[in-house]
Amino acid sequence: MRIAVDLNRCQGYAQCAFLAPEIFAMHGEEALLYDPEADEAQRAKLAQAAAACPVQAILVDAVDVPAEAVSGAR
Amino acid sequence: MLGDGYLEQLKREGRIVVVGASLAGLRAAETLRSEGFAGSLTIIGDEPHEPYDRPPLSKQVLLGRAGADRTALPRLRSVDATWRLGVPATGLDRAARRVRLADGDEVPYDRLLIATGVRARPWPRAAEAELDGVFVLRTRDDSAALARRLDAGPQRVLVIGAGFTGSEIASACRERGLPVTVAERGAAPLVGALGGVVGAVAAELQRQHGVDLRCGVMVTALEGDTSGRVRVAHLSDGSTVEADVVIVSLGAIRNTEWLSGSGLGAGPRGIACDAGCRAFDIRGIVTDDIYAAGDVARSPHALFSYQFLSLEHWGNAVSQARIAAHNMLSESTDRLPHMEVPAFWSAQFGVNIKSVGVPSLGTEILISQGSLQDQRFVGVYGYQGRVIGAVAFDQAKWLPFYQELIETTASFPPPFDTVDRRPDGQRPIDADFPDPSVPTHGPTVTLSGYSPADRRMTFTPAH
Numbered sequence: 010m011r012i013a014v015d016l017n018r019c020q021g022y023a024q025c026a027f028l029a030p031e032i033f034a035m036h037g038e039e040a041l042l043y044d045p046e047a048d049e050a051q052r053a054k055l056a057q058a059a060a061a062c063p064v065q066a067i068l069v070d071a072v073d074v075p076a077e078a079v080s081g082a083r
Numbered sequence: 084m085l086g087d088g089y090l091e092q093l094k095r096e097g098r099i100v101v102v103g104a105s106l107a108g109l110r111a112a113e114t115l116r117s118e119g120f121a122g123s124l125t126i127i128g129d130e131p132h133e134p135y136d137r138p139p140l141s142k143q144v145l146l147g148r149a150g151a152d153r154t155a156l157p158r159l160r161s162v163d164a165t166w167r168l169g170v171p172a173t174g175l176d177r178a179a180r181r182v183r184l185a186d187g188d189e190v191p192y193d194r195l196l197i198a199t200g201v202r203a204r205p206w207p208r209a210a211e212a213e214l215d216g217v218f219v220l221r222t223r224d225d226s227a228a229l230a231r232r233l234d235a236g237p238q239r240v241l242v243i244g245a246g247f248t249g250s251e252i253a254s255a256c257r258e259r260g261l262p263v264t265v266a267e268r269g270a271a272p273l274v275g276a277l278g279g280v281v282g283a284v285a286a287e288l289q290r291q292h293g294v295d296l297r298c299g300v301m302v303t304a305l306e307g308d309t310s311g312r313v314r315v316a317h318l319s320d321g322s323t324v325e326a327d328v329v330i331v332s333l334g335a336i337r338n339t340e341w342l343s344g345s346g347l348g349a350g351p352r353g354i355a356c357d358a359g360c361r362a363f364d365i366r367g368i369v370t371d372d373i374y375a376a377g378d379v380a381r382s383p384h385a386l387f388s389y390q391f392l393s394l395e396h397w398g399n400a401v402s403q404a405r406i407a408a409h410n411m412l413s414e415s416t417d418r419l420p421h422m423e424v425p426a427f428w429s430a431q432f433g434v435n436i437k438s439v440g441v442p443s444l445g446t447e448i449l450i451s452q453g454s455l456q457d458q459r460f461v462g463v464y465g466y467q468g469r470v471i472g473a474v475a476f477d478q479a480k481w482l483p484f485y486q487e488l489i490e491t492t493a494s495f496p497p498p499f500d501t502v503d504r505r506p507d508g509q510r511p512i513d514a515d516f517p518d519p520s521v522p523t524h525g526p527t528v529t530l531s532g533y534s535p536a537d538r539r540m541t542f543t544p545a546h
């Protein structure tokens with residue numbers, strides 16, 4: 010599962026760090042650090058965290074990545 | 084060819100090519116599909132990797148919290164594209180509507196999006212840049228190589244250039260407990276982007292965290308040992324720094340060389356395009372089939388007197404990509420302008436730094452909330468009597484308020500009181516930006532409007 014957080018939107022409410030501490034952590038008082046590729050085991054928690062973010066800053070895969078597999082050749 | 088039904092046909096069976104397989108390229112591709120594009124989509128990228136996110140490269144990855152190979156961007160929807168990765172585009176034939184690739188192939192298009200971004204400015208002396216231990220940081224591979232070297236526990240790291248990336252690298256190194264020297268030509272870190280008043284706070288932060296910060300100096304030469312490993316750097320003040328890892332963090336160069344000879348208005352300052360992301364040709368005529376988005380684009384912005392603005396901001400790449408993709412598939416009356424207020428974030432030394440608007444355009448600053456001493460404040464930038472930008476250190480939640488002031492061209496200094504304003508924030512002071520004619524690595528925003536006095540661009544009419 011891939012994650013990107015739009016940190017322009019993020020207001021450091023730390024909801025995500027509360028709900029999925031394995032993936033999100035506060036760094037200092039406000040800065041958010043996250044694991045850009047979380048374990049499959051965290052899927053449910055990640056979904057909760059993304060849904061709970063008050064500014065909807067957490068972007069997660071909406072499609073199965075293998076279906077979009079990228080090949081080097083044409 | 085244009086006219087009734089053309090757009091419908093384009094949507095159904097057209098060919099769209101995206102050059103640049105990164106943030107802007109991917110988000111544009113997703114938007115094209117969301118807006119009903121069912122034709123063939125080809126995405127060309129010179130890096131061998133699928134699109135990945137760069138901001139973590141100087142943060143999580145250097146802190147050892149994520150692998151550089153694990154920052155691939157999430158897919159917000161399926162893009163069903165033909166990916167041509169690991170092969171650069173080398174030329175553009177606008178008359179034949181074809182993109183030439185390094186492997187000799189040519190890809191035809193009906194609509195083209197250029198999102199080739201920027202690359203790290205290398206150390207100017209090639210032989211020194213080749214020394215083992217000398218790095219730049221722009222790509223996933225750069226970041227992986229640097230993280231590996233930091234894991235090995237170098238004696239001392241030297242960062243050349245204290246812009247955002249350089250400062251983030253220094254921060255990560257200190258958090259790892261590594262001795263770090265930072266050499267910056269300007270008077271303080273971040274001075275090109277945020278000015279000297281805020282730069283002084285950034286300098287204080289670095290020193291408090293144990294960085295050996297040297298400002299107002301240039302690195303003049305790097306020297307290696309007999310086995311070709313970097314060993315020592317010579318500074319313009321005559322001093323030397325012994326370091327076995329050197330990170331060159333001197334800003335970026337726009338990837339436009341491959342367009343030379345194409346007749347497109349593309350040069351070292353990026354690709355000129357209109358507010359709807361349509362690229363201009365070299366004669367100043369807007370094309371209707373070629374678009375540009377992201378770090379490589381420069382376009383006029385209504386909030387900043389329609390001057391051409393080049394931004395190296397994540398949010399800008401996302402929003403321009405969406406606008407470009409939408410406009411490609413739209414009638415002229417349905418096209419949208421790119422009017423987002425620029426916004427940027429950085430995290431260093433545990434402090435969340437965010438800006439909106441274009442602080443580097445400001446001449447004055449007012450500390451409207453908090454205080455510089457606490458390293459926790461909001462600074463508002465003024466330009467000709469209006470609010471033009473704002474920066475927050477650990478006060479991010481206030482920025483939407485200031486963004487609204489910028490959007491509504493509110494007057495500066497703001498006539499009302501804000502919460503938590505201290506006595507020293509009652510009056511604006513000079514924001515203390517360096518003389519713009521002296522180049523710094525610094526700002527990630529560049530105003531690059533033409534003026535008749537600007538002779539740096541040469542233009543040779545064909546007739």
Ligand SMILES: Cc1cc2nc3c(=O)[nH]c(=O)nc-3n(C[C@H](O)[C@H](O)[C@H](O)COP(=O)(O)OP(=O)(O)OC[C@H]3O[C@@H](n4cnc5c(N)ncnc54)[C@H](O)[C@@H]3O)c2cc1C
Pocket residue numbers: 102103104105106107108127128129130136137138139140141170171172173198199200201202220221222248338341376377378379394395396397398400426427428429430
């Ligand atoms: C270390 C780092 C940290 C950052 N941190 C932040 C941050 O905290 N906040 C923020 O707002 N922004 C940050 N940024 C900036 C942000 O990542 C960029 O604004 C964003 O990546 C721009 O996306 P883009 O798609 O326009 O260009 P890029 O990401 O530069 O992608 C362009 C792609 O095109 C490829 N390409 C170039 N030439 C060719 C060619 N001829 N043919 C084919 N492909 C080509 C390039 O190799 C590259 O893969 C950071 C950038 C870096 C490097």
Ligand code: SF4
Pocket residue numbers: 014018019020021022023024025026033041061062063064065066067
């Ligand atoms: S919940 Fe959203 S706003 Fe809050 S810290 Fe997480 S990403 Fe940021």
